[in-house]
Amino acid sequence: MTAILKLVNISKRFGSLTANDAISLSLEEGEILALLGENGAGKTTLMNILFGHYTADEGHVEVFGKPLPPGQPDAALAAGIGMVHQHFSLADNLSVLENIMLGTESLWAWRQDTAFATGRIKQLSRDFGLTVDPMAQVSTLTVGERQRVEILKALYRDARILILDEPTAVLTPQESESLFETLRSLVDRGMSIIFISHKLNEIVSVSDRVMVIRRGKVVAEQPIRGADRASLAEAMVGHTVHAPKGDVLAPGDVVFQLQNVSAGAADGGQPLVDVDLAIHQHEIVGIAGVSGNGQQTLADLISGLCRPGSGSMTLFGNKLAHYNPDVMVKSGVGRIPEDRNRVGVIGEMTVQENLISEKRRRLPFSKFGFMNAKVIEDHAARQIDAFDVRCQGPHAETRLLSGGNVQKLILARVLDAEPSLLLADQPSRGLDVGAVAYVHEKILDARARGCGVLLISEDLEELMALSDRIVVIYHGRLSQPVNPEDITARDIGLMMSGQSEAA
DSSP: OOEEEEEEEEEEEETTEEEEEEEEEEEETTOEEEEEEOTTSSHHHHHHHHTTSSOOSEEEEEETTEEOOTTOHHHHHHTTEEEEOSSOOOOTTSBHHHHHHTTSSOTTOSSOOHHHHHHHHHHHHHHHTOOOOTTSBGGGSOHHHHHHHHHHHHHHTTOSEEEEESTTTTOOHHHHHHHHHHHHHHHHTTOEEEEEOSOHHHHHHHOSEEEEEETTEEEEEEESTTOOHHHHHHHHHSSOOOOOOOOOOOOOSEEEEEEEEEEOOTTSOOOEEEEEEEEETTEEEEEEOOTTSSHHHHHHHHHTSSOOSEEEEEETTEEOOOOOHHHHHHTTEEEEOSOIIIIIOOTTSBHHHHHTTTSTTSTTTEETTEEOHHHHHHHHHHHHHHTTOOSSOTTSBGGGSOHHHHHHHHHHHHHHTOOSEEEEESTTTTOOHHHHHHHHHHHHHHHHTTOEEEEEOSOHHHHHHHOSEEEEEETTEEOOOBOGGGSOHHHHHHHHTTOSTTO
8 A cells, every 4th residue: 555645744823722732644555544632632734734724833734745835725735635524515506517617627728527527526526426417406405415415526636645523513313424425436546535534433444544633643543344333532632531321200290391392494494384392391302313303493483583483382381471581591591502613603703702692790700890800810711721612712703712612601501500301403513522421511510400302413322322312314303202212323313314214
């Protein structure tokens, strides 16, 4: 095997923070290298250096034996490097063909050669099992199909090195299996892949070799054969990770209830149709579903962002007449939103300002209309430490935090308020195994003290581990609740994709 990509002694500093500390990485031809690391470990910084978005303070990159010019993204693309980001970069209003061709033709060309492009896309689809209609509008595609388009974009540009960032975060088990088959096909044809994931079972099953980064340094590197999840998790976070277990609890009074509720989505998404749902004290109800099947509308109802078109919604036995986020927060509803950056935080505000944003007018943070700066700063420092939010302190701008650390900040703000009803919408997305265990522990603690929890997640392992009951959402309708002990993840995946009568 031949090393086709080398990162040699890469170091990158941001002020006093060392994001990468003399990291060396090599990728062999026809190899899948798994890159593991906790939030803030330096994985994204390393990939940004590889793509020319950042320039390393020390070290250099070699591709196919030639030095890669630093700080030039077009040079990385020309060298045959492609990347599929966790959040897809597709234009919904364009076709598959238009998305793939975008940026590949000269600005001086008289016209687009769509016939050639269509034929090449169809050939790539056949060769690698990436079935997709080139004429389909991206907005009509499923999540799994969109991911195929992203991979086709890289292949269309003759990528020989493919980097996948959390590729299964929003896929069903069946879509994940299909992706893994595609990756094996790519490798068989000479492609080399860097696979970034927090799902250790996937790392063990799909990769050839694994490298672990912790706090900017390489702490472990080994063939995947002989590796196990426990040892990899320990290498990631520096200590043994124990998955929390919840006690068996009898459900209490009904905290939140929907009866025959139909609601239209404010953003044109999937509406809800005749939904019945009850959440009790001491209970976690899990919602499983492929993204875009009505989860966002359900979350908006609980958050007070939309109102039922028909049916009734009750909170703590009282039928709600007013619907807005302020009413819901004051009524004891804690909200962990799916889109942490758009609606979870205000990037231009500091960490401490975001931490008190839902209680800034309450004691001890405010008195007689005046903010207590010392109390606010001390509170933020405790929360930063408790939730391991990697930042430059309470006064750091939130927009400078990584996605995982923004998620930790939101969790700190919500769970500190001890809500009676907790909406946890993708609470562990983008978090490392240690942070996930901590989040799960906090959710179980909330359940133990009497909180009712609605857990919306596309991670079936998370749903199976935490939920007392699981409900599948498909095209805006809810299935009957099932006990996680009475069903397998594969069965749930079939229901999520509409292939089971139970859906």
